[in-house]
Each structure stands twice: as structure tokens, then as C-alpha cells.
Amino acid sequence: MLTHIPLHSSMLHNLRQRQSMTLLVSEPLLTHHSRSHAHPLAMSRPNASSDTDSAAATHDALDQAAAGFVEHLRVVRGLSPHSLRAYQGDLTRFQQWRKQAAEDICSPHDLDPRSLGIFISDLAEEGLAPRTLARMVASLRAWGRWLFESGQLGSNPACNLRSPRLPQHLPHVLDDEELGQILDAPKGNDEQACRDRALLEVLYSTGMRVGELVGLDDQRIDWQQGIVMVIGKGNKERLAPLGGPARSCLEEYCLLRDRIHRRNERSDNATFLSLRGRRLSDRDVRRRLDYYLDCCGLSRRTSPHTLRHSFATHLLQRGADIRAVQELLGHASLNTTQIYTHLSMEHLREVYDIAHPRARSL
Numbered sequence: 001m002l003t004h005i006p007l008h009s010s011m012l013h014n015l016r017q018r019q020s021m022t023l024l025v026s027e028p029l030l031t032h033h034s035r036s037h038a039h040p041l042a043m044s045r046p047n048a049s050s051d052t053d054s055a056a057a058t059h060d061a062l063d064q065a066a067a068g069f070v071e072h073l074r075v076v077r078g079l080s081p082h083s084l085r086a087y088q089g090d091l092t093r094f095q096q097w098r099k100q101a102a103e104d105i106c107s108p109h110d111l112d113p114r115s116l117g118i119f120i121s122d123l124a125e126e127g128l129a130p131r132t133l134a135r136m137v138a139s140l141r142a143w144g145r146w147l148f149e150s151g152q153l154g155s156n157p158a159c160n161l162r163s164p165r166l167p168q169h170l171p172h173v174l175d176d177e178e179l180g181q182i183l184d185a186p187k188g189n190d191e192q193a194c195r196d197r198a199l200l201e202v203l204y205s206t207g208m209r210v211g212e213l214v215g216l217d218d219q220r221i222d223w224q225q226g227i228v229m230v231i232g233k234g235n236k237e238r239l240a241p242l243g244g245p246a247r248s249c250l251e252e253y254c255l256l257r258d259r260i261h262r263r264n265e266r267s268d269n270a271t272f273l274s275l276r277g278r279r280l281s282d283r284d285v286r287r288r289l290d291y292y293l294d295c296c297g298l299s300r301r302t303s304p305h306t307l308r309h310s311f312a313t314h315l316l317q318r319g320a321d322i323r324a325v326q327e328l329l330g331h332a333s334l335n336t337t338q339i340y341t342h343l344s345m346e347h348l349r350e351v352y353d354i355a356h357p358r359a360r361s362l
Helices: 010-017 032-037 052-075 081-101 113-125 130-149 176-183 191-206 210-214 244-260 282-296 304-317 322-329 339-355
Strands: 227-231 237-241
Touching: 052 081, 052 130, 081 113, 081 130, 113 130, 176 191, 176 282, 176 304, 191 210, 191 227, 191 237, 191 244, 191 282, 191 304, 210 282, 210 304, 237 322, 282 304, 304 322, 304 339, 322 339
Parallel strands: none
Antiparallel strands: 227 237
């Protein structure tokens, strides 16, 4: 059973009192006259007010459909725990909404474009950020597609939901001086300093996501070739080369780590460990980076993902082929990688303005 999430009481009020509503679907709006005489989600469903026990039983059918979808994402698609939490949170919010505001939605067959559109409209009126709404729409589309492809529905009821327009924000990137400060920040030869130096170097050298870094195991490192096998989103594998400094720092750390935390006493083959011998978490890496940002006097706007952004941007600025960068980042679509071309073009424009004799207007 999915977790209860409290909703604002205005959602229920909006469904009955709203005189005009913009649905994010292609179906025509109901008129004000029709809204004043019937609940918008109860129309054309004569059995919506059937026996209470039967309704309670069928409520479980939609809960089970949501749980089955999340299990599919975990087992078949191999999504990360972070992605699974996001999907389950979105479906939980929808489930709580329909139990409070649309009780006639009792099974997957009751899902339709209009009810899903009303749900998204309610969230928009509650002031959810466009990016959160876009993620919710994507979750509903994916759920509907799974219900269709698994034969539970004859079509995807969410296929016509429209996402809000999202502003294009260029990613934050470190320049060479800032990057050098961060990579040189861990001082000393103790376990913590060696580990932090290695993980920062590996993040920048490979362009890994922080979740991929903390999930790294020793058997996926080819020391002879200087290559790491990265397990990315959806359990997709890709090869990432280790640069000279990253390889040297990682070798130094692993030797020290194995002297302190004997291999036969460890529960797994995690590469990066806490001082107590457990696998590092995403938050552990973030906390260590924040510490070094403070040491360097740099903004905490920088995150572990900033090193990934910097990796891609610096490669493109130095002439790397965009498809090679796409492969190194593990992007499924080239469109995702192309955002970094905007940053590299800004750099090229600066170089052009400085170097070309006819770059500036008279």
C-alpha cells in the first residue's frame, strides 16, 4: 500500500467550485453549466456510487497497479533507488488525490485523460514548480505506457498530458583555477585525505555521477588499462578512462584502505569507504565537497554534479567530438549532451572576440 501524503483542502474545493479550468489534455473543457450539476469525474460513470465494500476492494486494484509499475522499474529497467523514490512519490501523490477528490477512480480502467488533466491542474494551482509538474507528467505518462504495454489498458490515458515549459538554465561549470583549488584541497596522507583526493579526481576524470561513484566496486577497475566500468542509469554499462592523476590517487588510496580495512572483514567490494568501513553515500561525498569548498572560499553552489558538468564542458572546449562526450557521459540522447555546446560556444566566442582582428564592430 502506498504511503499517505496529506493534501491541501483547496484541491477538493477547487474541483467543485472552479468555474474555469485549463486542462493539460487535448479533450474539450466542460462547460460551467455541466460542472454546476455534476462532479466532473463522476459523469458518464453510472456505477461510481456502487457498494462501499466493492469500491474499497477495487481501490486496491489501482494501488496494486502502481506498486506493480514501481516493481517493473526496479527489476526490469534497473532504475536507481533515487529514481524509484521519485516515481513512487509521484504516484503516491496521485493516489492520495484520487482517494480524496475523485473516489470514482477505482481501477486502472477508470483512468482517463480528463481526470489526469484535472489532477495536474490542481497541482499547478497549488503552486508546484514547473519542473516538479513536468516530472509528475512524465511519471504519469510512463505509468500509463506500462499499463498499456502490459495489456492492462487498451491505450495510454496520459499520452496527451502536456508538460509546462521549462526555462533553459545552463549548468554551473568550474574554470581551470577553481577546479585546481578543489582538487588540491585535500592535504595530508591519512586515510580521509587520500580517499577525498581520489574521489574528487575520479569524479572529474571520468565524469561519473555521484551515485555511480559511490556504487563503484573494485572488480570494475582495470588497473592495467586505466579504465573503470561504470554502472549507469538503468544498469547500463559504459567504460570511463582514468587520467594519470586520478589513477595515481586511486591506487594510493586503495593500498592504504586495504591495510586499514582488511578485505576479508569487509561486507562488500566497495571502492570508497567511510572511516568506519562502510560504503560511502551520496551525502557523504556532498559533505566532503562542501568542506573543501569552504576551505577554498568557493561558493557552495558547486556540487558533485558540477564536476561532471565541468568534465563535459572542458572536453568540448578543447575540441572533443560531441558524440564521444555523449558516450563518456552515458547519455541516451545526444540532445542531453548538446546543452554543453552552448557553454563551449560562449568560450569560443570570447576567444574569437579577443583574437580575431575584425571581431569587434567599428
